[in-house]
Amino acid sequence: GENVEQHPSTLSVQEGDSAVIKCTYSDSASNYFPWYKQELGKRPQLIIDIRSNVGEKKDQRIAVTLNKTAKHFSLHITETQPEDSAVYFCAASKGNQFYFGTGTSLTVIP
């Protein structure tokens, strides 16, 4: 089955700085890669996703890059704000199953 690894497990940045979270996957057939933000005690919420036919996607301060050859994808958050503090999960999907990474706890220090 698919194995998704995520790093780092915790990340602290100063407000205004950038944050980068990286994930690798093992199954080259995976073709869809969503990122979720989960605030404490709440549901995971989709923040951005990328499909395997695209190398990069951006939505305001959030961007995701995908390297299919190396089987890794990354989340980039620029100009971080305290409300960006949360746990972020990457996932890889093919067909009807989604495999999640272990999560990154991001703290943005005001």
Added chain:
Amino acid sequence: EPEVTQTPSHQVTQMGQEVILRCVPISNHLYFYWYRQILGQKVEFLVSFYNNEISEKSEIFDDQFSVERPDGSNFTLKIRSTKLEDSAMYFCASRAGSAGNQPQHFGDGTRLSIL
């Protein structure tokens, strides 16, 4: 914006008892999922459901678990004889369409506490 809804928000049950967790997926969605998240850990896939049958399940989803879509709107997860280690947050999710690369939408979860 339509949402996935889950009930109850918190369920406390004695070990060995049966529990049923309920979900109402988004109305035009075709694919339904249950996930488990033990406190402080990652989201773990349990099962996916499409066209009134299980399409995939993980090794966690053993004989103690079952899912059902009893009517056109509800999607339930039953745990037959709960164990202490079943204590977790259970999330339901749904997605639209027949293509694999569609986003999932999660409910708020049911926190299951086994005593």
